Amino acid sequence: MSGFSAEWLRLREPADAAARNPELTARLIVWRRRYDALSVLDLGSGAGANVRILAPALGGKQHWRLVDHDPALLARADEALRRWAVVRGMKVTDESGTLLLEDETRQCRxxxxxLDLNADWERLAVANAQLVTASALIDLVSADWLERLARRCRQWRAAVLIVLSYDGSIVWEPAAEGDEWMREWINRHQGTDKGFGPALGPDAAPTLATLLERLDYRVELRPSPWRLAAQDAALQTALLDGWTEAVRRIAPETTSWLDAWSRHRCSLIERGHSRLSVGHWDLFASLE
Ligand SMILES: C[S@@+](CC[C@H](N)C(=O)[O-])C[C@H]1O[C@@H](n2cnc3c(N)ncnc32)[C@H](O)[C@@H]1O
Structure with a gap:
């Protein structure tokens, strides 16, 4: 189990929504016009954030398959998407094992x-995904897994929208001694196995771009950074705690230095003096 809590996903969702690259979202909307009903496969779907962000932009008839190995997160997605639809005045219907959300302009099934996207990959029996998407997933995966993904997308002739893949850059303001050293350790931790073999971390999105280009895709890779301000203190604190914990695990000898750095950063956040940028890539690829 990768251990992503519903609380963490809820906390990051507004920052993720704001960070998405608008140029690629616009490309996706133009691409979508070629289909009447659109079938979408969302890998590592968590609590359903990708649906909440993409469904309004895609419009029309959509059939989503959400895949995750964490049953609690899938249950949370079901609950959260029902609530989300009701707030938007959409009709919500349970229909033979699927959830139907609809209004005058959209029908999302x-x-x-x-399932485990690594061990159970072959069980992912999808006849015709026209769009394969994932949000905040591929920095966890290995080069082999990305190759399998690229080949499968090509086989389906699916377009690919993979967003919010960490790119290795972390910039705190004001800067403090040790920020760079910490960033290097975080990036080393990025390479550890998250259930898919050695993870690609910051190299994932450029690697996928190359793999898809070799399979004749037209690929666009664009930045989608989080730019967190003083009012994003809760998300800054969660990131600080998560990174400190991760580095402590792989470099226990750094503990006293790490505690001092972390305390300093924490006090800047609490006093409303901290800003934080975290770099990501968004990728959109299609065959024509
Ligand atoms: C960072 S979260 C992103 C969730 C969601 N896409 C979002 O943007 O909020 C990564 C997701 O990948 C899922 N995940 C991690 N490893 C997985 C695996 N081996 N098989 C299926 N899902 C996995 C986690 O359960 C989690 O929901």
């Missing part, structure tokens, strides 16, 4: 698959 949602279904869920609880």
């Amino acid at each position: 949602l279904e869920w698959s609880c």
Whole structure:
């Protein structure tokens, strides 16, 4: 289990929504016009954030398959998407194992698959995904897994929208001694196995771009950084705690230095003096 809590996903969702690259979202909307009903496969779907962000932009008829290995997150996605639809005045219907959310302009049919995208990849029996998407997933995966993903997308002739893949850059303001050293350790931790073999971390999105280009895709890779201000203190604190914990695990000898750095950063956040940029890549690829 990768251990992403629903609380962490809820906290990051507004920052993720704001960070998405608008140029690629616009490209996606133009691409979408070629289909009447669109079938979408969302890998590592968590609590359903990708649906909440993309469904309004895609419009029309959509059939989503949400895949995650964490049953609690899939249950949370079901709950959260029902609430999300009701707030928007959409009709919510349970229909033979699927959830139907609809209004005058959209009809989204949602279904869920609880499976491990590494071990159970072959069980991912999808006849015709026209769009394969994932948000904040591929920095966890290995080069082999990305190759499998690229080949499978090509086989389906699916377009690919993979967003919010960490790019290795972390910039705190004001800067403090040790920020760079910490960033290097975080990036080393990025390479550890998250259930898919050695993770690609910051190299994932450029690697996928190359793989898809070799398979004749037209690929666009654009930045989608988080730019967190003083009012994003809760997300800054969660990141600080998560990174400190991760580095402590792989470099226990750094503890006293790490504690001092972390205390300093924490006090800047609490006093409303901290800003933080975290770099990501968004990728959109299509065959024509
Ligand atoms: C950072 S979260 C992103 C969740 C969601 N896409 C979002 O943007 O909020 C990564 C997701 O990948 C899922 N995940 C990690 N490893 C997985 C695996 N081996 N098989 C299926 N899902 C996995 C986690 O359960 C989690 O929901």
